[in-house]
Amino acid sequence: MKADRQLAKYLANLGYGSRKEIEAAIRKGRVTGEGDALRFDGAPVDPPPGMVILMNKPAGLTCSRQDQGRLVYELLPPRYLKRTPALSTVGRLDADTTGLLLFTDDGKLLHRLISPKSDMPKTYDATLARPLEGHEADLFASGELMLRGEDKPLLPATLEITGERTARLTLTEGRYHQVRRMFAAAGNHVEALHRANFGLLTLGDLPVGDWRHLTAEEIAALG
Incomplete structure (x- = not known):
């Protein structure tokens, strides 16, 4: 029972629902596996905190939740906005600017990358x-x-x-x-x-509007 509560808290922090909703999902067998093989409704569970996402941002979307109009977050799964720690863009691209945009829930990495002292090209x-x-x-x-x-x-x-x-x-x-x-x-x-x-990251052949998770090696290369 204690293990189920801990698992429910972990999945709730990843945005899959409230603790009560996740506890009910566990009882119904919707959560299976463990560790790196943990699944929710048969799909692999999202990465733990420390996640970094690379997006090929299209024109017409803004990065700030304070701005009017469509947000870049709309291109991500809705549960990503419910994660704890929160997911944020690494800096901003204005609505008319396209291309490589990063997101992370790692506050230390975020502040390091956007710091005026950062020399990231x-x-x-x-x-x-x-x-x-x-x-x-x-x-x-x-x-x-x-x-x-x-x-x-x-x-x-x-x-x-x-x-x-x-x-x-x-x-x-x-x-x-x-x-x-x-x-x-x-x-x-x-x-x-x-x-x-x-930095060393490029979009490669990632289509406009699509995104992917960075690998551990790519995240490490960000410093």
Whole structure:
């Protein structure tokens, strides 16, 4: 009986229902196996706390529960929003930005990755309103670029020109709308923005709107 209560608490923290609901499910035989082979209604149980999810975010969804409109969480199983500890995005991509987005319920990892002291490189592909003028790479790499309304210059960032109006930008900071503001400071406007990499992580062939759990090795590589 004590073991059943402990199991019910564990599954309730994973969002499968209230403790009473899970205790009833256990009595009905809906919970089977144990350890890594634990199943609920025949399906493997979700990862324990420390879970990290990688999503290929589509346009039109926001990351903040405070914003209006559709949220990226809608693409995940509803029970994921009932997990304890809570699941959060690792930083934010605005509604119009697509690409690699991480989620985790590991608070220490979350704060480490979004800390201003984090040097995790993030790469973005930008499509611009006007042709590049040729000075942008030096400006972004200078370590002297100041964004409007701020009093601290940006850290050096690497710009690779990929076309007349396209470029790949790699930076190690995560200031508010940073990529869009950087190009605005260079006299241009970002029409489309896609995050391609987060550290060593890439989207691979993950379809837009889909997601997957990171492996233990991938999580360890995040530091």
